[in-house]
Amino acid sequence: MKDPLVVLSSVVKRFGTFTAVHRLDLEIAQGEFIAIMGPSGCGKTTTLRMIAGLETPSEGEVRISGRLMNDVPVHERDTPMVWQSLALFPFLNARENVEFGLRMRGVDTVERRRRAMEWLERLEIGAFAERSVDTLSGGQRQRVALARSLVTEPRILLLDEPLSALDAHLVIRMQGVLTRLQRELGITFVHVTHSQSEALAMADRIVIMSEGRVVQIGRPREIYRTPGSRFVAEFVGRNNILSGVSRGDAIETALGTFPAAGLPAPGRPATLVIAADLVEISQAPRDGAIPCSLISEEFVGATVTLFLEAADGTELKVQVPERALGELNQQAGSRYHLSWPADAGHALTET
Amino acid sequence: MNRFALVFRLPIIVWQGLFFLGPLFFMIAMSFFLVKNYRMEEAFELKNWARMLTRGYVWDSYWYTLGMAGSATVVATLVAFPAAFALAFRVSAAVRRWVIFLLIIPFFTSYLVRTFSWYVILAESGVINTGLGTVGFGPYTMLNTPFGTVVGYLTLTLPLVVILQTVALANIDRNLVQAARNLGCSPPRTLVSVIVPLAKTGLIIAALFCFILSFGDFVAPYYLGGSKPPTLPILIIDTTKSGQQWPRAAVVAVMMMLTLFAIAATAIWLAYRRRSAS
Numbered sequence: 001m002k003d004p005l006v007v008l009s010s011v012v013k014r015f016g017t018f019t020a021v022h023r024l025d026l027e028i029a030q031g032e033f034i035a036i037m038g039p040s041g042c043g044k045t046t047t048l049r050m051i052a053g054l055e056t057p058s059e060g061e062v063r064i065s066g067r068l069m070n071d072v073p074v075h076e077r078d079t080p081m082v083w084q085s086l087a088l089f090p091f092l093n094a095r096e097n098v099e100f101g102l103r104m105r106g107v108d109t110v111e112r113r114r115r116a117m118e119w120l121e122r123l124e125i126g127a128f129a130e131r132s133v134d135t136l137s138g139g140q141r142q143r144v145a146l147a148r149s150l151v152t153e154p155r156i157l158l159l160d161e162p163l164s165a166l167d168a169h170l171v172i173r174m175q176g177v178l179t180r181l182q183r184e185l186g187i188t189f190v191h192v193t194h195s196q197s198e199a200l201a202m203a204d205r206i207v208i209m210s211e212g213r214v215v216q217i218g219r220p221r222e223i224y225r226t227p228g229s230r231f232v233a234e235f236v237g238r239n240n241i242l243s244g245v246s247r248g249d250a251i252e253t254a255l256g257t258f259p260a261a262g263l264p265a266p267g268r269p270a271t272l273v274i275a276a277d278l279v280e281i282s283q284a285p286r287d288g289a290i291p292c293s294l295i296s297e298e299f300v301g302a303t304v305t306l307f308l309e310a311a312d313g314t315e316l317k318v319q320v321p322e323r324a325l326g327e328l329n330q331q332a333g334s335r336y337h338l339s340w341p342a343d344a345g346h347a348l349t350e351t
Numbered sequence: 352m353n354r355f356a357l358v359f360r361l362p363i364i365v366w367q368g369l370f371f372l373g374p375l376f377f378m379i380a381m382s383f384f385l386v387k388n389y390r391m392e393e394a395f396e397l398k399n400w401a402r403m404l405t406r407g408y409v410w411d412s413y414w415y416t417l418g419m420a421g422s423a424t425v426v427a428t429l430v431a432f433p434a435a436f437a438l439a440f441r442v443s444a445a446v447r448r449w450v451i452f453l454l455i456i457p458f459f460t461s462y463l464v465r466t467f468s469w470y471v472i473l474a475e476s477g478v479i480n481t482g483l484g485t486v487g488f489g490p491y492t493m494l495n496t497p498f499g500t501v502v503g504y505l506t507l508t509l510p511l512v513v514i515l516q517t518v519a520l521a522n523i524d525r526n527l528v529q530a531a532r533n534l535g536c537s538p539p540r541t542l543v544s545v546i547v548p549l550a551k552t553g554l555i556i557a558a559l560f561c562f563i564l565s566f567g568d569f570v571a572p573y574y575l576g577g578s579k580p581p582t583l584p585i586l587i588i589d590t591t592k593s594g595q596q597w598p599r600a601a602v603v604a605v606m607m608m609l610t611l612f613a614i615a616a617t618a619i620w621l622a623y624r625r626r627s628a629s
Contacts, residue, residue, distance in 0.1 A: 052533055054529055054532075054533070073532075074529070074532040074533055075532045075533075075534075075535050075536055075537050075538075076535075078535075079533070080533060080534060081530070081533050083526055083530060085524070085526050087524070087526040087527050087529070087530035089527060089530075089531075089545065089548075090549075091548040091549065091551070091625075100531070100534050100536075101534040101535055104534060104535035104536045104537075104540070105535055132625060148534070149534075152534075152535070
């Protein structure tokens with residue numbers, strides 16, 4: 001990577017006997033929007049806090065713009081963070097919250113107020129400048145927190161699940177605000193989240209972490225379509241995961257033998273991943289289709305996920321557009337037939 | 352309000368009525384009574400008020416008491432803060448619980464006993480002067496001085512102030528402290544710009560308790576301060592003793608109550624005021 005802004009090399013973080021981050025290597029480019037994603041306790045927030053200096057690595061190096069940061073105190077780094085709780089100061093009004101970082105840098109009152117107002121206007125909350133932060137709505141508070149972090153014109157912004165407390169419709173709007181800001185400012189955003197829709201929608205690259213380790217780094221489509229491991233396949237998207245044995249150019253599973261590329265040597269165990277939205281479902285039997293019975297369905301609006309069971313008990317998932325449901329006339333126990341195109345399967349070398 | 356709610360509230364209403372409001376109104380009324388031939392007579396005269404409010408020694412005592420209680424409040428607040436800060440931010444929750452328990456222990460023994468124990472330490476031939484004497488200093492007079500009074504006030508109030516400040520500081524949202532550091536605020540500045548404003552309510556309430564207890568205390572200024580000059584509580588005792596002047600003592604008591612009322616109201620207004628004047 002040319003010109004990385006943040007470099008973490010072999011970073012380890014232990015809390016007592018618990019290791020939160022195991023030998024993490026990560027390079028974040030200048031101007032990149034990166035999302036760090038994983039289940040609770042995977043070390044994503046600890047990683048973010050080490051970039052901010054709120055945690056000191058037990059081993060390894062954190063560098064920002066080439067400078068070794070391990071021993072640089074928090075307040076001497078220019079790594080503002082937007083907190084999950086937002087952490088707005090309740091004893092200051094909206095404008096004074098935004099001014100805080102400038103005040104700490106010794107910017108004079110007039111200049112400070114001008115720049116704070118500029119940012120409040122930019123985020124469309126200029127009218128609330130003199131309001132107590134307690135009286136603002138969730139979305140407005142979010143904008144105050146963003147303005148407060150960006151007013152000092154940092155080269156990097158750290159986001160610690162700031163959208164997790166917002167209503168669903170506000171999340172989408174704030175995603176838009178964040179993406180637009182990041183493009184306009186050209187600065188690096190490091191966004192920690194457990195929400196795959198946030199990560200997929202906003203990030204240039206996604207880092208998937210599990211149990212303190214990076215398990216995959218890639219562009220959103222790569223992560224979504226070509227998960228590198230069973231963990232990622234289970235964590236991102238809706239995937240059918242079939243275990244079996246490699247036959248060279250096909251994999252033999254309990255449900256049948258399916259062609260796939262990238263398999264290990266014949267005879268080795270292998271795993272086939274088929275995204276639920278690539279599976280085709282019909283009531284009529286088709287050649288090579290797997291007969292299943294419907295167990296349940298999950299309706300989330302435009303798409304519906306159907307959960308089915310094959311004769312041997314294997315659970316399979318299918319995502320279909322809601323408008324295509326009419327012809328299926330689905331009822332628990334109904335019989336269906338599933339198949340997928342030969343190129344839909346994605347092989348994993350691990351089991 | 353249903354009948355049972357009233358029944359449950361009755362004991363406290365009766366208690367407060369009989370032993371707080373009743374005596375309070377009686378005391379206010381008594382400040383207008385007259386004393387003739389060492390006997391108190393019911394009356395409604397302003398003589399006691401006129402006399403007490405025009406006597407220099409009353410006002411000397413008033414300002415002295417206010418000054419001493421104020422000094423004790425400032426000293427207690429400043430002395431307690433580092434300890435409370437350490438308890439809130441530097442030790443584990445388990446240690447904090449233990450120390451708070453230890454801070455409650457002084458209240459198990461009589462305040463009078465604790466006050467007398469200072470004689471051993473502060474006397475001309477006490478622990479401190481003996482210690483200083485061996486390195487060629489002193490002896491210093493510490494008993495029967497304003498210093499002695501403040502030491503006594505602190506004996507009464509310091510553990511309470513430390514506890515109240517610790518609770519106030521320990522309840523601060525740590526994210527706000529970290530957010531301040533993250534925005535470029537150095538640790539000393541975080542203390543002034545973030546921690547003190549966040550703990551403001553608790554810090555003021557702690558100081559208020561210290562002031563109220565010190566202002567009304569009789570023991571410290573009498574035994575450790577030598578009652579020279581007398582504080583208002585000492586003045587009340589002296590006045591009742593000299594010629595059965597209960598009505599004049601009542602005037603002093605009402606003055607004290609009005610003062611405390613004004614100070615408490617101001618302190619609470621400051622403590623809960625939302626916006627800082629920045």
